[in-house]
Amino acid sequence: MTWYVARRLVISFLVLLGISAVVFFLLHLVSDSPGRVVLGQRASPEAVADFNRQHGFDRPVVAQYVSYLGRLAQGDLGRSYKLNEDVGTLLWQNAGRSAMLSLAGLVLALVIAVPLGVLQAVRRNRVVDRVATAVSYVLYATPSFLLGLMLIAVFSQSLPVFPAEASQSHSPWVVFTDPRAMALPVITLAVTSVAVFAQYQRSSALDQLGQDYIRVARAKGLPERLILTRHLLRNACLPLITLVGTLVPTLLAGNLIVESLFNYPGLGLLFLNSLHREDYPVLLAYTLMGGVLTVAGNFVADLAVAAADRRIELSK
Incomplete structure (x- = not known):
C-alpha cells in the first residue's frame, strides 16, 4: 500500500x-x-x-x-492588480462558501441517486426504471443555467417559496444557517449530478446482481433488504466512488454558473468577475486550484477504491 x-x-x-x-x-x-x-x-x-x-x-x-x-x-499565489489584494487571501475568503455549496449539492445528489440507482436495477425494465431513466437523460441534457432559471421562475416567481437570490452572508456555514435562501442554488447544483450518479449506480448494481455471491445469499434465504444493503451496496458503490473524484472539476464549473445566476459570493463569482477585469493572477490561481482539486479528488478516490477492494492495489 x-x-x-x-x-x-x-x-x-x-x-x-x-x-x-x-x-x-x-x-x-x-x-x-x-x-x-x-x-x-x-x-x-x-x-x-x-x-x-x-x-x-x-x-x-x-x-x-x-x-x-x-x-x-x-x-x-501573486497579487491581484485590479483589487490590490493578495490572491491567496481572496481565494481563502471565498473558498469556504463555495466548498460548502459544492458539498451540500454533492451530498444531496448522492442521497437521492444511490437508492434510486439500486431501485432501478432491482426493478429493471419496469415502469419505475423506464421513467427514472428518461427523467435522468432529460436532466443530464439540461444546462445548469436553464435549470436554475426554471427553478427561479417556478419557485420564486410563480410560487414565491424561495428567494431568487442566494444569501449574501459571508459565513461559510450559510447553507445550514439560511437553508431557505440556499435551497435553489443547492438543488440546481445537485440535479445534474443526480442524473449521472443514478445511471452509474444502476449499471453497477445490475452487474453485481448477476454475481454468484448474490445468488448464494438469496439461496440461504436472507431477506432481500439485507442482501441489498449489506452485500450489494458496498460493491456497487465502488465505481461511484471513482466517479465522484472525477466530478470535482464539474462541481467547480457548476459553481461558476450557479454562483453567477444566484449572485452567490464564492469562488465562481470571483472567477467570473476576474475574467471580466482580465485579472490574470486570480485566473491563474483559480485554474491551478481547479487542477489541484481534480488531482486530489482522483487521488482520494483511488485510495478509497483500493482500500475497499484490495485486488486493485495488487493489480497496479
Missing part, C-alpha cells in the same frame, strides 16, 4: 506541474503586455514598460514561469 500511495503522489505532482505550465503559458499568450491590461489602454507606453519591468514581465516567458514556480513553492 505504501508503494502504491508513493507512486500515485509522484504521478499527481507531475500532472499538477503540467497543468501549471499549460495554464501559465496560455494566459501569457492572451496578452503580450500585462502592464497594458492592468494600467488600461490610456496608459503611456513608458508607464506600461516601467510596470512590466518592475514586475518581471519583460523577461522571457520561461524565466517568468520558473520564478512563478519558486513563489508558488513558498505559498505565494
